[in-house]
Amino acid sequence: MKIIFGLHADGMNPHKKENRLGIKTVGPDGFLQLLETQLGIPVRDSSYTSRVVSYLKRMESAGIEGSFFEKSCLVDKFNVAAELLNWRDQWYSGGWNGQIRNDNLTSGNEKKLLDVADIEKQSQIPLAPGEGERLQAVLTALQHQKTQINELQLIDPIANFPKKWRLVIRSFDGRKVDVLSPKAEAGTDLRRLQQTLIALQTGEPELNEKGEIVKTILKDDGSVQVVKSGSKSVSALAVASFLKSSSENTALLSGSDGVELDEAFERFNLPRSGFKRYSSARPLLQLLPLAIDLLWEPLDPETLLEFLLLPYAPMPKGLRSTLASVVADSPGMNGTSWNSTLEKLLKKDDEASQKKTKQVIDLWLNPQRYQVSEGIPLAVLHDRTLQVVDWIARRLALDNDEAQIALFRAANNQVNELAVVLGHFEDQKMVLSSEQIHYLIEQVTGSGTDLIDRYAECSPDKPINLVATTTQSTFISHFDTAIWWDIQGQSKPANPFSKSEVECLESNGVDLIMPEALYKMDAINSMKPILSATKKLMLIMHDDCENQHPLMDQMISCMDGWEAINLDDELLAGKPLSEEGGNMQESKFISLPAFRRWWEIKPDKNLGKRERESFSSLDTLFKSPYQWILNYKARLRSGALSEIADGNLLKGTLVHHLYESFFQQCAHVLTETKLDNVIVNDWFDEAINPLLHQEGLVLLQPGRAIEKARLEETARRSLFELIEQLRAANVVEVEMEGYNEGIFFGGILSGSIDVRVVNKAGVEAIVDIKWGGKRYKENDLRDNQHLQLVIYSYLRDLKLKSQGWPSVAYFIIDDSVMLSHNNEFFPKAWVVNKESDENTKQVWQRIKNTWQWRQEQIKQGIIEVTIKNSEPDENSQPGEDGLPIPDSNDFYSDYGALTGWRKSS
Template identity: 35%
Template sequence: MMEITFTLGVAFDSGVLRTGSDEIGHIIGGPVKLLNWLESQLGLQQPVVSSTSRAITYRSCLKQCDHPGQFFHDSFSVDPLGVAKALLDWRDSWYLAGWNGQSIGEPGSRPESISAIEAVAIDCVPLCEGQRVQSVLRALDDCTLTLNVVSCDSLDSYPVVWRLLLAKLGAIQTSIDYPLAPVETDLGRVQRKLDEGPSAEKLELNGDGTFLVVEAPSRAFSAEWVATRVPALGADKNVVSALLVQGDAAELDISIAARGLPTLSVSNHSASRPLMQVLPLALEMLWAPINPSHLLEFLAHPVGPLPSKIRTPLAEAVASQPGIGGPAWLSAIAQILGRVEEESESLIEAEKKKREISESIAYWLECEKYSPLPGAPIGVVAERVAAVKDWINQRVAQFHANDELPADLPIYYRATGQADELIAALHELEGQGENDIDSDLLRRLVHSVRGEGMARPDIRAEVASDLASMFTLADPAVFVSPIDSVIWWGADDARSIPRYPWSRAELRQLKLGGVELHDLNEVSEWRAESWLRPIRSATKKLMFVVHKDAESQHPVFDHLRSVIKDLPTAELQPHVQGQSNASLDSYSRYEMLDAVSLPRKSRLWALGSGVKIPKRAMESFSSLESFVYGPYMWVLRYPAKIRAGKILSVSDDNMLKGNLAHQAFEDYFAAFPDIASANSATAKTWIREHLRGLLPKQGAVLLLPGRAPERERFLSDVVQAIAILLEHLKQANVVSVEMETELSGSYVGGELTGRLDLLARKNDGREAIVDIKWGGANYRQKALEQSKYLQLAIYSALHRQSGGGIPAVGYFIIAQGELLVLNDNYFPNAVIVTPENGEPLQEFWARFEQSWKQRRAQLDQGEIEVNVAGTSIVEDLLFDEKGLRSEETYESFSEFGALVGWEADA
């Protein structure tokens, strides 16, 4: 039988810097790799069991042993899975420290409680690492393996059961042979100083660049710079380089790939890959009330079990009316089904596709919702997880059928594995007699099975024919071979060693019970020694890259400052910007470009000759308001057709509340058209109940936890408002009300359209137009006083043109319950507002048309006023005395702040 040599290291399971050639019969790795190899040789292979499954099983054991006197009782009642994970970690660490499951601890102590639970757990919880090592130890009593184990770390660096196993295997510790850098170099002098140990005299360096700390503003900044260094690092194939990457490193591979260079595959694991987010988002659809943000995320997600042609219209509906089942939702579904009809070749095919789409929408989105507590039936949840898995498998099958395998295909396999693991966990809960699972436990399970996610499979380590290879490693402890050049990127901080969660008395009880926990001081000493390995490994150059925005500094610098007088440090930003003459060898600088000034704000935009801005065929209040008061805004919105980016967000502001109230009012007057017999008390009850039905469909954000006070204020405001509005209508002897009346007509510039919120009519035929707003009573009153009521003037003109005579006009403010009427006693108890200039509405309309003609003439001459803050008035652009009052600035609700220029000092 071939003799095997296993080179072992505490941290070698994460990879190892190995510059020598591979040898037959030589294995190198960490404890996990050695344990797996030993089990395979001894016939002790264990089935792969997820940490989630083990935690759920241990949770069952805790549940069996739980009672009010247990130390974990209160926490367990709140977070059973979290407690199970924590106590399972305790148990597993004790087995690594030599525990065999026997009773330990004094009566009533926490160790004694864990021991009592172990009497149940030992036969049902899958083996932990410590138990597996103990099984190997027992098996070795009856057989012998031809194996030489050489450890690069002290044997005392391993947990006690590993020490017993290594002793049984006859393991020996080998010293790491680090050839030192030349003595005349800073690097060589630092290495020798570290070997000498502490001394009163600190080392003074020459600054020759062989030992250097580079300080960058951020990881993104230094990643760009390191990416420019890759060609230089690999230019000499006789120089072998290593990159030690610690912390978030995604920017580094992105920067390298952006330059078309071979990637190093240092991206971190992530659970945020789009495919891996589908499962948790799909499960969020089970809870009531529905969270519109989660619903929008599910619909706007790049991938999902519903096709994008279904998700996109529904996402837009949810953004405008947050909920399921409202008018926008139903309209979107009708639009989707209508498109299917148009695209289908036959009526039978269309009906089949429409039925399938309707069933899919109903299954994924309109399904039965469950209260977060007590939760959803486990069978329902497991069935939904299986449906997500089936969808993923269908996509994979489609990839294979089309012979188009994407680079991220491994993510699909990982996602199905996560689904399987979650289903197994759910079945485990069922086997323990659980019927329902609450939302919090389900989210914890999903988080548990997803873990840290996975790295991008389409970013892998690459090599190029003209570049030398580069080692990329994540742990300083794996630097056990000489390497020419080392860059320690992200040498900012280090994870602290957590203290044991047990008291001194409990630690004594554990020790008496045979649990020999690692001395934390020894662990700290080993960690500190491992931090020096990259320094000792480098033979020509060592560079630390640190970042100013890091929360702390790596402890290795405390050690270095204890032996070095001044650490040579270079600021990276001045160097790359060409503002420093400090030499960083051949390290690249960015190409400096001449600064270009941002355009300054100007009150007047002048179009080139021959550029004409055409009239629009149809205008409305919203477009005419910007045309008259802020023509630059009208030009950018309509002729230029510039739109804000379509990043959907859930409507959650006063506009949403106004829309809900408006819908409730419209539905009320449709249900109770007889104003004379309307009863305020009945109306208040009806509106409150009706709004409660509208909220899940159009305002579900107000149903979310924590929004109850705001929701009740909203309901109270609307309920009071309908009563106040009804009283005004009855006092005015109004006999009928119409809402959402659409009118069309004309003005001096062309065609005009508008939609009236509320049109009231008396017995004598006289009518009033009321525009309903959510809030802003003071603002609306001032607008009436200052003759800034273009919207009401437009509605009045359209009404007159339709043969309705001259109506009364005003605003009803819901939140304040106020009715403001312009210079008319149509409503006896309304607030009657008379404009300061005393003009009637018809004169205002004439002034508006005069101002429109002046704006049109300016546009025809190629002049556009940009009346924004930071500009000076241009007299020639002001309205004449026959027009409206010019606005010095007009930029409320403008989406063009970045297009109108910048201040001179910006």
């Protein structure tokens, strides 16, 4: 067996495809596993997170107090353990035997080395071996055993490998592959570039009389192209276009994960190369962190909503989606809306199913919760993890789709790993902080998973002429064309050890690879893809590149006669990426319809009046008929993406429900001789927190304490004012959210009235509650534009008949004020005088006239588009007998994008 071994060869490798048997290309992970298998060395399967927890136990056993990392542990002991474990593993790979001899201390400042050595003495606590220890086991076995490997070829120089690897390599007499030499045709820009970079690397550049580097002049012959693009997707499409028409052997190096390239290949019907983008944000991988976050108090409504909206979750999908809508409107649980919705859902099932559904809801949504400041007991966390393990295992057993099975297996492995890690803690009564829990979850989730159906492909009708990689060091062959896509510099890790500490480690047999050596390796490796090209080299950069690659710095400082191509401009101008390459297909530009104030459509019976209307639909018909058509006739709806209610709308709803609960329970205070403030305050204090938990969890989140306090103060103050207004009016009956409907000139009219009150004389009045907007409501009353109140008054008049139209008023929560036209019903109301003598019935007649005017326009197929920055005309007003119509009404429109293209856009 022949092994080709490189430091970065565990991933994609740019090796020419060929038929071969007994040849394998591997990196450190693959080679170590192969050796252990052939030598029969048992390896304990242990995750990185489990090793961190085990090492933390060793740290605690050795004693954290007095150590150099003591203060860091007070902040995050898990990350401290992870960092120290990484040091330990590097030392073992570098030849450490687990001890620091005192006679090798050179300066007396090596406390961190001694502290790590003290931790290593706690060998009674099991710790799965790291790479260095596993390599030592391989070296021991190789002394008396043989493998099937008869040839070992190195991609990287042996000096680049850690010490233990060098010993293994020498036991196989490993040899370095030949260094790539420039094979581009003499006289081409590519050959000049290669020779110049080699001269710079070897320290032998051509100098002028002043000792300055003589710049290499490129001839712009097309063999070297430097391309800039503002978009990775655009440049990836250009690469795919080039490859589609090219028959040259090509190597493609991606400086990032390269997923955009595979997406572009699909669009050009090219086989995917197998680039991967790992993400811990895959929906199924979010189940575990969300299930654990549901244990915190106060419950975060965003967490609850995300859990309910997961594509995969341990609750019936229909139940989750319905409850998600409730949570979006009323951020909380177990409130009036939640309970009524759940009751309707349960009625559809038999008794056994109802019981099971309640148990599922209680298990996942109503667990015991814990304050973030106190943490969660480890035993509770362990049980929660096992609940997720159990559900995934049962769900996995039911699936037959291979892609889904792969996804569930990945999630199952990660959740099981956390369960194992938590089981390693001996003290199950210990409490883990929020930071510690999130650290453990992040560790077991790692980089996440790739998309489950994005594999590398081959094409049966096209020769295999493209190889791809994300690692520059693995180039060992020549290609006609090399494309370095998304070329950018990479940051290197800093050295955590001082010079004296490094010397001490060396005296203890530890040979570390220092950052300076890593920089040198990177410089050598960056030459490999350049030297692999024999005919053409493309370097593609993007505007979002944070660190420019040193190669580009060298080209700028040492070469003239080249200029980066702006790919976006070139493609828009219809130019190809190269003379040989294909061009993007030209798209025909189609002008978008221009904006018009009036739409003219063919009259149709379907545009006629609706069977049922409400205030909101009539208001839309009058002020924005295009929205009325698109909403109620075309039935166009905005996306179903749920968003948590917040702001003044939520606050108004909360206070409204608070009032409703108060008058259901304490209406007697309206008729008592003297108002007992203690009763109201005590009731408020008991009611406000449950209400916020049930419908306003957003206000209980960190950072919103002041906003919550202001809401409570406003709600309390306004409740007292509302009570005072009703007591002054001798109100004896209060109904909130009462549904009313009746016949009107357009069909059936319906609506829910915020507050309907009746005084001692049996006279009714209607109050509409608003959170704010006192000035706007004053204007509505002054101009007789209080259409909602007029409509509700009409509906009540249909019921009352003999009494006449009820009085109307607005109650503004934020200002704690009642607004009305007079003091006839509410003697303490703030009076807003009308500018005309019209009564409510006369305003209703204007509503009727306006309705007939709009319906006639729609009947003729004429629809007004009332958006701002557009000019109304003589047809935009119904005349003196109708309601005044504002010039525009699109502030809350969902249909602005459908109204036509404007030059200002």
